[in-house]
Amino acid sequence: MRHGMKYLIGATLLALPAMSAKAETIRIAVGHQSMCTDTYTAGIVVKELKLLEKHLPKTGKYKDADYKITWSDYSSGGPITNQMLANKLNIGVMGDYPLIVNGAKFQATKSLRTLYVAGTGYNLKGSGNAVVVPVKSDIYEFSQLKGKSVSTPVGSAAWGTLLKALQDHKIPTSQISLKNQSPAVGAANIAAGKIDAHSDFCPWSELMEFRGTGRKIYDGSEAGVPYLHGVVVREDFAKKYPEVIQAFIKAVYEAGKWIEADPVKATDFMEKWTGVEKEVLYLYFSKGGHLTLEPSIKDKWVEALEFNHGVLKREKAIPPLDFKAWITEDYIKAAYKDMGVDYAADKAKVVDPLKANAGLPMEVWHSRDGISTYAGLPEFLKAVAKFRSVGQKLNATYVYDKETGLKLFGKTAFYVADPKGGMATFLRKKDAEKFAASVDGKVIDFEGALKSISS
Numbered sequence: 001m002r003h004g005m006k007y008l009i010g011a012t013l014l015a016l017p018a019m020s021a022k023a024e025t026i027r028i029a030v031g032h033q034s035m036c037t038d039t040y041t042a043g044i045v046v047k048e049l050k051l052l053e054k055h056l057p058k059t060g061k062y063k064d065a066d067y068k069i070t071w072s073d074y075s076s077g078g079p080i081t082n083q084m085l086a087n088k089l090n091i092g093v094m095g096d097y098p099l100i101v102n103g104a105k106f107q108a109t110k111s112l113r114t115l116y117v118a119g120t121g122y123n124l125k126g127s128g129n130a131v132v133v134p135v136k137s138d139i140y141e142f143s144q145l146k147g148k149s150v151s152t153p154v155g156s157a158a159w160g161t162l163l164k165a166l167q168d169h170k171i172p173t174s175q176i177s178l179k180n181q182s183p184a185v186g187a188a189n190i191a192a193g194k195i196d197a198h199s200d201f202c203p204w205s206e207l208m209e210f211r212g213t214g215r216k217i218y219d220g221s222e223a224g225v226p227y228l229h230g231v232v233v234r235e236d237f238a239k240k241y242p243e244v245i246q247a248f249i250k251a252v253y254e255a256g257k258w259i260e261a262d263p264v265k266a267t268d269f270m271e272k273w274t275g276v277e278k279e280v281l282y283l284y285f286s287k288g289g290h291l292t293l294e295p296s297i298k299d300k301w302v303e304a305l306e307f308n309h310g311v312l313k314r315e316k317a318i319p320p321l322d323f324k325a326w327i328t329e330d331y332i333k334a335a336y337k338d339m340g341v342d343y344a345a346d347k348a349k350v351v352d353p354l355k356a357n358a359g360l361p362m363e364v365w366h367s368r369d370g371i372s373t374y375a376g377l378p379e380f381l382k383a384v385a386k387f388r389s390v391g392q393k394l395n396a397t398y399v400y401d402k403e404t405g406l407k408l409f410g411k412t413a414f415y416v417a418d419p420k421g422g423m424a425t426f427l428r429k430k431d432a433e434k435f436a437a438s439v440d441g442k443v444i445d446f447e448g449a450l451k452s453i454s455s
Contacts (some may be wrong), residue, residue, distance in 0.1 A: 023064035026241060028052070028248075031080035031089040034073050034274045035183060037202045037284045038128060038229035041255040041293050042093040042120045042248075044273050045266075047071045049258065051251035057243040075182045076201075078155030081105055084114065090237040091248060093120065095128075095201055095229045097160030100309045102232050104321040113235040116327045118249045119301060120229045121256070121291040123220075124352050125404045128227035128290060129161035130205035132214035134193045140429055142218045146171050148196035151181035151189065157227075162199040164223050164311045173315070190214045202227075202290065206280050209412045210396070216412070219427055221404050226304045231295075242331060249295060249335040256293030259285050264371065279365060279396035288353075288360045288400070288407050296347040297329055354405035362410070365395040377415075377423040381453040384410070388450075401427040402435065415449040416441045423449065 032043025046052050056067055072089060074080050077098025083089040085105065092102065092114075099116060106114045131150070133139045139148070142165055152159045166173060181189065186198035191213035198214070208214025220227050231252065238245045259266040267281040284290045302323065312318035329343075336343035361373035362380035366387065374380035377399070387394055397410030402424045413425040414432035418441035426432035432443045444452065 023066045025066045025068055026062075026244065027068045027070070028091065028244060029070045029072065029089045030091045030093070030248075031072050031074055031083055032093045033076065033080075035075060035204070035276065036095070036229070037276070037281065038095065038121045038227075038291055039093040040120075040270060040274075041259065041295075042118075042229075042231050042252045043071075044270065045255040045258065046248075046251045048269070048273050049255070051254050052248055055247035055250040055254075057247060062243065075184070076153040076156040077102070078153075084232070084234060085109075085112065087234070090234045091245075092232045093229065094232070095157030096227065096305060096308055097157045097312065098155060099230050099232060100305050100312070100321055101155060101318055103323075103326040104309070104319040107321060107326070108319040114232045114326070115235050115238055115331075116230055116232050116297070116305075117238070117245060117331045118231045118252055118295040119297060120231065120252060120295060121293045122226055122228040122301070123290050123292065123406075124226050124300075124350060125221040125354070125406060126223045126225050126227045127219055127221045127353075127404070127406050128202040129158045129199065129220035129223075130216050131162065131165065131197050131199045131218035132190055132205050132208050133197045133217050134190050135213055135215050136193075137196070137215065139196065139217055142222075143169050143171070144217075145197055146175050149177040149179060150197045150199065151179040151186045151195050152199040153182055153186070153201075154180040156201055157229075158199045158201040158204075160308055160311060161220050161223055163315055163317075164225070164308075165218055167311065167314065168223070187213070203276055203280050203284060206283055206409070207276065209409055210277060210280050216427070219406075221406060221427070225307055226300055228301050228304065230297075230301075238331065242334070245331045246335040246338065249332050250339055252295050253335070253339065253341070256295070259293060263287065263289070282365070282396070283398065283407055283409065286363075286398075286407070288357045290353075290407060292351040294346055294349075295332060296343060297327060297332065298347055298350060300350060302327060352405070353407075357400055357405040357407065360400065362400075363398040364410075365397070367393040367395050377425065377449075378421075378453060380410070381423075381449055385450050385454050399425040401425060401431075403427065403431045411446045413446065415444050415446065417444060417449065417452050 033039045034044045077094030080092040081102040106112050152162050183200050183204045189195040190198050263286045267278040271278040364372050399410045416424045416432050416436045418439040436443050
């Protein structure tokens with residue numbers, strides 16, 4: 001009897017299917033910045049459109065993987081690095097200066113490392129960071145900041161740009177009152193006139209311009225260094241799950257293409273996700289906008305990051321960084337290959353706003369009828385004047401800087417009218433004044449330009 005029962009139990013066991021190994025849980029923790037436009041293609045857009053989920057591997061060793069994705073939103077890049085060091089985040093999206101601080105801080109440890117694996121977007125001229133003063137301030141030049149109170153999110157890309165500008169103008173940091181303020185606090189203090197100037201990253205300067213509280217006195221394009229953001233990953237995570245990093249890069253690439261396909265629709269969605277006004281986002285993401293959305297790691301970007309490291313090194317604000325060990329194209333090349341996209345072609349292509357934006361039309365964003373385009377400034381100004389004369393609301397207007405090709409809000413640009421009826425627009429007052437002197441013209445503001453057309 002016992003022998004028979006043993007046989008039955010054995011037969012039953014043999015009949016049971018083989019138990020599969022427990023599915024591995026892969027935790028993907030991403031640190032991003034919903035209030036920094038150049039991180040959107042690796043942050044809020046990927047998150048909201050669920051593009052990472054779309055591209056995550058589901059075959060081979062990942063066949064039974066259980067992915068747990070978390071997104072943590074930060075006001076600047078510094079805290080993301082701290083959370084990555086604590087192993088609470090394994091992927092971080094941040095600007096140029098925070099990126100190199102991230103790599104250097106990790107290399108300063110005995111065993112921890114990060115890898116710079118992809119970009120998100122860039123502006124060749126360096127526009128994105130800027131120094132803003134209250135709109136009614138009598139400060140128009142960066143040199144006038146000596147002895148003034150200036151705030152910035154310390155550790156951010158804007159902090160690095162501020163240090164670079166101080167060095168260029170030969171103003172020691174001891175000759176300004178430097179305050180560490182988050183973007184939101186700095187913007188509030190500019191609006192209230194509680195600070196002389198605030199240095200911040202995209203899109204905060206344009207937010208202050210759009211809301212009528214701040215005015216730029218220094219744009220990142222004056223630094224002469226490209227403006228870029230990128231993706232860093234913990235090396236231990238990347239080596240364990242290389243296909244996950246490749247999936248993330250595919251998601252970044254697709255996010256950029258989604259924005260480019262319909263910027264008006266994209267900015268409408270992004271306004272809902274972030275609270276940043278779509279008119280400000282359009283300044284960045286439209287055709288001719290500040291950002292070129294493309295994740296390749298260009299030689300110019302490596303040079304820019306090495307230069308930025310030197311800026312911080314002179315301030316004794318950063319450890320050494322082995323760039324060759326830190327920057328890797330292995331993951332992005334593999335991702336591009338899987339997508340069937342020519343990586344070498346993307347890497348070789350650099351968009352210069354001065355060339356790319358030449359001949360682009362001026363734009364008026366009508367609150368009811370959407371965006372209209374105008375070939376020249378006279379037609380543009382006449383249209384604005386006509387809309388105003390019948391009381392029609394305009395969301396925003398856009399023109400281009402003659403000096404750099406950068407897109408500007410029409411209401412914040414400096415206009416130069418020459419005796420022959422010509423008109424040009426400028427980002428910086430000093431550029432407008434120089435051009436006006438060369439053509440025997442005069443510098444006027446937006447309202448003055450509208451009056452000159454009307455008369």
